[in-house]
Amino acid sequence: MTPFSLEIFRHLLTGVAEEMGAALMRAAFSPNIKERLDFSCALFDDGGRLLAQASHIPVHLGSMPALLRWVLDHCDLAPGDVWLANDPFRGGTHLPDVTAISPFYRGGRLVALAANRAHHSDIGGSTPGSMPLSVDIFQEGLILPPVPLFRRGRRQQAVWDLLLANVRTPQEREGDLEAQAAANRIAHRRLAETFDRYGEAWVAQHQEAILEYSDRLTRAALARLPEGTWRFEDELEAADGGAIPIRVAVTLGQGEAVCDFTGTAPLGHHCLNAPRSVTEAAVYYVFRCLTGDHVPPNDGCFRPIRVVIPPGCLLAAESPFGVAGGNVETSQRVVDVVLGALAQAMPECIPAASAGTMNNLSFGGDAPLPFTYYETMGGGCGASAEGPGRSAVQTHMTNTRNTPVEALEMAFPVRVRRYAVRRGSGGAGRYRGGDGLVRELEFTSPARVTVLSDRRQAGPWGLQGGSPGAPGRNLLNGQPVPGKTTLDVQPGDVLTVETPGGGGFGISN
Secondary structure, three states, rough: OOOOHHHHHHHHHHHHHHHHHHHHHOOOOOOHOOOOOOOOEEEEEEOOOOEEEEOHHHHHHHHHHHHHHHHHHHHOOOOOOOEEEOOOHHOOOOOOOEEEEEEEOOOOOEEEEEEEEEOOOOOOOOOOOOOOOOHHHHHOOOOOEEEEEEEOEEEEEHHHHHHHHHOOOOHHHHHHHHHHHHHHHHHHHHHHHHHHHOOOOHHHHHHHHHHHHHHHHHHHHHHOOOOEEEEEEEEOOOOOOOOOEEEEEEEOOOOOEEEEOOOEEEEOOOOOOOHEEEEEEEHHHHHHEEEEEEEOOOHHHHEEEEEEEEOOEEOOOOOOOOEEEEEEEHHHHHHHHHHHHHHOOOOOOOOOOOOOOOOOEEEEEOOOOEEEEEEOOOOOOOEOOOEEEEEEEOOOOOOOOOHHHHHHHOOOOOOEEEEEOOOOOOOOOEEEOOOOEEEEEEEEEEEEEEEEEOOOOOOOOOOOOOOOOOOOOOEEEOOEOEEEEEEEOOOOEEEEEEEOOOEEEOOOO
């Protein structure tokens, strides 16, 4: 083994994960997967350790290893299997994120697993799009503990029938599930080619080496950071107008990091509780930003980072508490508080707060045919010591595209009346925060709409004297509506979502 062979191995596996994503995108039925690319793909070893991932969605990728470990401990895997799961209390995120897991065998022995996680635009539940303002998990949709979609290569029709009977758009769901299974088959084909070419001993040696390599590089990067403990607090906006505090103490020292969330709000009867795997994914994301792209993203990156969450905390959800918004909104605030703490240690390295919300929009109806839709919307990036923030982009825990106007209008009974940068919404400062965006939709058919957004009462914070970004706004026919709301709309109704700008950095001259 040489440094050159290790780098070849790293990119070989990353290429497999990227090809999985390309296949999933091409084969999927729903705009949310084929247009927005709301999915993630990765490879794992026989112990469930992350080996390689594509450059997809941080909240998916950082949380997937917990599910893989659960599957290995509790499921009777066999060659030709595809297992399906979305249970947030076993390593999932929220119910629309469905993970397909396929074990890869060599000579009758499990040697690797391929997995992809895709957000389905409906998985049942109380509202179309399966992103309700719920009070418990049972309102959010169909819960899938790991179940076999294919068993030894054979389609398990009873499982398919059960799943498709519980969703509003079964044909679209079936197409997306088939695409997920196909993406894993691509991975198996490429893994077989790799083992055939290099041999099991070579692959096993390089697997261990790449994990150790990432561990060493991460510890070295953390060791260069200032030592000490720094605290920060921020809050989420509850649907009833109250505040849900999130607190962290970040301790750095000797090449390791500890994030202690003691003092954060307890679990609540709302949808903003976050599974522990989601909280860990958000923390891992922040430190991945600090360690740099030269560190291969795998299980080794996680080893020097410890996350402490007290029992009963908002950030370690337990059944039956709802989690639909924990994955998309609470994860963003976890990023904000960890960055806020680190900004005290490294004021010139950390940017001001970005939009801090995924601005989730879901809707559905049954005329002229049943339809469900889901999207997240970008906002402004926080400015930093290096310059102004970018405008109208997805930030932090989401890494999806927007749905093109043409695709949206072709597939759903809506017209996009306006899609533009929200000029002037970024916070002022020596460097301005990026601007948010404006999305204005006119409905041409009756629909039920859910908006799950944050930073509507207070904008994202600035740093070093910079001003906060402008809060977001939601309007129906020009009248303000809450940041978290479910609405019944009629033909001609117009929904406008104005997303927050990023915080400014420094005092303007």
